[in-house]
Amino acid sequence: MIPISWYLYLGTGLFTIGVIGVLTRRNVIIILMSIELILNAVNINLVAFSQMFHNVDGQVFAIFVITDAAAEAAVGLGLIIALFRNKETVNADEIDLLKW
Amino acid sequence: MINTATQFLLSHPLIFATIKILIVFNVMSAVLMYIVYMERKVLAFMQARLGPMRVGPWGVLQALADPIKLMLKEDIVPSGADRTLFLLAPVISVAAAFTVFSAIPFTSSFIISDINIGILFILAVSSLGIYGIILGGWASNSHYPLLGALRSAAQLVSYEVAGGMAIVGVLLISNSLSLRDIVVKQQQMGVWNVFIQPVGFFVYLVAAIAETNRSPFDLPEAESELTAGFHTEYSGFRFSLFFMAEYTAMILVSCIAVTLFWGGWLRPFSSYHRFDFLDYTPIAVLLAAAVAIVLGARKNQVPMEKLVLFGIAAAFVLLAFGLAVPVVTAAIQGIFWFSAKVFVFLYAFIWYRGTFPRYRYDQLMNLGWRVMIPLGLANVIATAVLSYVLTSHTASAAASMIMTR
Amino acid sequence: MSGISLPQITFLALSAMALVSGVLVITRRNAIHSVICLIVTLFSVAGIFLLTHAEFLFAVQIILYVGGIMVLFLFVIMLVNLDVAAKQAQFSSHWLVAALTAGALTAELVYGIYLGRAEFKASQPVIFPAPAPVTNTQAIAVGLFQTYTLPVEIASLLLLVAMVGAVVMAKRKFE
Numbered sequence: 001m002i003p004i005s006w007y008l009y010l011g012t013g014l015f016t017i018g019v020i021g022v023l024t025r026r027n028v029i030i031i032l033m034s035i036e037l038i039l040n041a042v043n044i045n046l047v048a049f050s051q052m053f054h055n056v057d058g059q060v061f062a063i064f065v066i067t068d069a070a071a072e073a074a075v076g077l078g079l080i081i082a083l084f085r086n087k088e089t090v091n092a093d094e095i096d097l098l099k100w
Numbered sequence: 101m102i103n104t105a106t107q108f109l110l111s112h113p114l115i116f117a118t119i120k121i122l123i124v125f126n127v128m129s130a131v132l133m134y135i136v137y138m139e140r141k142v143l144a145f146m147q148a149r150l151g152p153m154r155v156g157p158w159g160v161l162q163a164l165a166d167p168i169k170l171m172l173k174e175d176i177v178p179s180g181a182d183r184t185l186f187l188l189a190p191v192i193s194v195a196a197a198f199t200v201f202s203a204i205p206f207t208s209s210f211i212i213s214d215i216n217i218g219i220l221f222i223l224a225v226s227s228l229g230i231y232g233i234i235l236g237g238w239a240s241n242s243h244y245p246l247l248g249a250l251r252s253a254a255q256l257v258s259y260e261v262a263g264g265m266a267i268v269g270v271l272l273i274s275n276s277l278s279l280r281d282i283v284v285k286q287q288q289m290g291v292w293n294v295f296i297q298p299v300g301f302f303v304y305l306v307a308a309i310a311e312t313n314r315s316p317f318d319l320p321e322a323e324s325e326l327t328a329g330f331h332t333e334y335s336g337f338r339f340s341l342f343f344m345a346e347y348t349a350m351i352l353v354s355c356i357a358v359t360l361f362w363g364g365w366l367r368p369f370s371s372y373h374r375f376d377f378l379d380y381t382p383i384a385v386l387l388a389a390a391v392a393i394v395l396g397a398r399k400n401q402v403p404m405e406k407l408v409l410f411g412i413a414a415a416f417v418l419l420a421f422g423l424a425v426p427v428v429t430a431a432i433q434g435i436f437w438f439s440a441k442v443f444v445f446l447y448a449f450i451w452y453r454g455t456f457p458r459y460r461y462d463q464l465m466n467l468g469w470r471v472m473i474p475l476g477l478a479n480v481i482a483t484a485v486l487s488y489v490l491t492s493h494t495a496s497a498a499a500s501m502i503m504t505r
Numbered sequence: 506m507s508g509i510s511l512p513q514i515t516f517l518a519l520s521a522m523a524l525v526s527g528v529l530v531i532t533r534r535n536a537i538h539s540v541i542c543l544i545v546t547l548f549s550v551a552g553i554f555l556l557t558h559a560e561f562l563f564a565v566q567i568i569l570y571v572g573g574i575m576v577l578f579l580f581v582i583m584l585v586n587l588d589v590a591a592k593q594a595q596f597s598s599h600w601l602v603a604a605l606t607a608g609a610l611t612a613e614l615v616y617g618i619y620l621g622r623a624e625f626k627a628s629q630p631v632i633f634p635a636p637a638p639v640t641n642t643q644a645i646a647v648g649l650f651q652t653y654t655l656p657v658e659i660a661s662l663l664l665l666v667a668m669v670g671a672v673v674m675a676k677r678k679f680e
Contacts, residue, residue, distance in 0.1 A: 001510075002556070005622040010520045010523065014523060015614070016611040017530075019607045023603030023606065025531060027587075029581065030536065032578070033531075036570075037531075037546065043550065043566075050557070059645055062562055070569060074668065074670075075671050075674070077675075078671035078673075216640055217560050224571075227571075228567075234576065253576060
């Protein structure tokens with residue numbers, strides 16, 4: 001039997017990797033992918049607790065998280081395409097037109 | 101001692117599954133080689149020519165000559181191509197195509213693993229074949245493959261949605277995601293799903309043809325359009341892997357269509373005992389094949405070939421007598437009817453290739469999104485409403501429910 | 506502590522694969538290689554779902570995430586020319602601060618889980634009210650369409666908004 005804390009450690013590990021990716025990478029597409037890593041860590045936590053309490057609600061919520069991730073990836077990638085069309089760059093720290 | 105050894109081997113789940121996997125893999129590879137030959141012959145006859153005739157009697161050994169030629173060709177990797185991805189792409193295509201066979205019920209007892217989410221597993225793994233196409237097109241570092249790959253991937257993704265809708269219609273009738281349960285439900289109902297879900301079958305058929313990049317939806321890989329699309333830069337063994345992946349996918353969607361809509365391993369009229377004479381169809385087919393071989397071999401000039409062909413005809417006749425034993429007849433029914441139906445589907449695929457002109461890409465996407473998906477959705481809604489009205493309530497109770505709302 | 510049983514060994518293998526490919530995702534220079542590593546991560550996470558008997562979620566993860574969202578990522582990366590970006594600096598200048606913050610976060614989380622690790626025990630199975638759903642798929646169907654119907658409708662509206670928004674944003678404006 002797999003102890004539930006192992007799932008939580010794995011979730012924490014993936015979450016950390018995702019957070020480091022979001023905070024340190026310059027390429028916006030890699031930042032979006034790190035956000036997907038964070039969402040997967042959340043899903044692992046949800047499913048682990050769903051197994052612990054023998055309640056299927058955790059898995060239902062994980063389905064909603066996946067749905068949200070799909071919507072957010074679609075909108076984010078649309079934004080990237082529009083951005084690239086205007087500024088020819090995908091680096092996050094070069095998109096600083098708000099400050100003159 | 102040998103008895104206990106075989107007992108142990110057959111009872112261990114992994115070993116039994118491995119044996120089944122080896123059987124399916126080898127049989128499918130052999131069938132694959134001969135599908136290619138069959139396609140060339142059938143297309144040739146439709147175009148009033150003869151097809152391969154030189155290598156073996158009626159060109160039968162062509163199916164062996166082609167793979168050998170492809171394997172001996174020079175291995176070219178374009179400069180500037182991403183080498184890892186270039187080598188990985190055909191492997192992904194073939195692996196995804198072959199993995200799906202593990203969930204398909206060939207007979208009532210032969211299924212590599214009866215997953216209880218069988219349909220979802222099939223949808224999931226067959227959608228992984230897209231990566232072989234995208235990565236192959238990208239890794240070739242050339243614009244024709246890239247365009248062909250992106251177009252092909254967009255087409256596959258669009259028609260996956262339509263195919264999924266068609267499958268949902270079947271699920272509403274069968275109340276189970278397991279493929280074996282779907283066929284058993286058809287046996288219990290006494291009628292195949294295609295007669296209850298004709299629109300669903302049509303949508304699934306169109307989606308299946310588009311999914312496998314076959315005519316009339318083969319614009320992304322047609323030679324006259326994009327110089328062979330995503331596999332332009334592939335030659336030799338890697339091209340044969342892509343080729344294998346496409347034909348395996350063709351066999352696969354035929355198997356799925358037969359399982360979902362045409363009764364899987366069931367004999368026609370399997371619930372009606374008046375038609376039990378149909379159990380002898382395998383014997384009749386074998387005898388007819390033997391007669392056809394003898395009639396065709398009489399004109400053969402090469403004495404060695406004539407001898408071999410008569411030998412094969414004699415073997416078929418002996419096999420027919422062997423099948424006449426009642427135990428064997430009952431055992432052979434499942435796999436015979438399944439193979440016969442899949443064969444009809446494969447013939448239909450080749451028929452479409454020889455008959456229909458190619459769809460232009462925007463017409464293709466228009467058909468997928470604006471015709472097939474709404475049709476599939478309407479089918480799901482109609483099936484849901486009808487199955488609710490007809491099974492759990494009588495018509496009058498439903499009518500009174502509607503009127504009191 | 507070490508993997509005595511096969512499920513534990515499988516879990517350790519899958520989690521090692523997930524963590525290693527996760528690290529590879531955020532360190533690759535070529536965006537396509539990052540996407541491939543993310544696909545491997547998603548497969549390992551799907552495998553972990555299967556280990557917890559969440560088979561419907563395993564299939565949904567592969568169909569939606571690997572077969573849908575990642576294909577979308579690949580499309581965008583191929584349409585956006587990233588050759589120039591691959592030659593520039595990959596990590597931003599404030600990476601040290603970010604790493605320290607993430608390290609602090611991780612330490613807090615791990616400490617919290619370590620303190621409470623004895624509490625995370627699988628409880629007694631809940632007795633479902635009759636008729637009990639038999640398979641995982643049926644249980645999720647009951648959850649989705651009876652208990653959480655409103656969130657399903659909201660999620661479908663969200664998807665519609667996202668679809669329309671993405672099309673509008675990525676469209677070329679015809680001047």
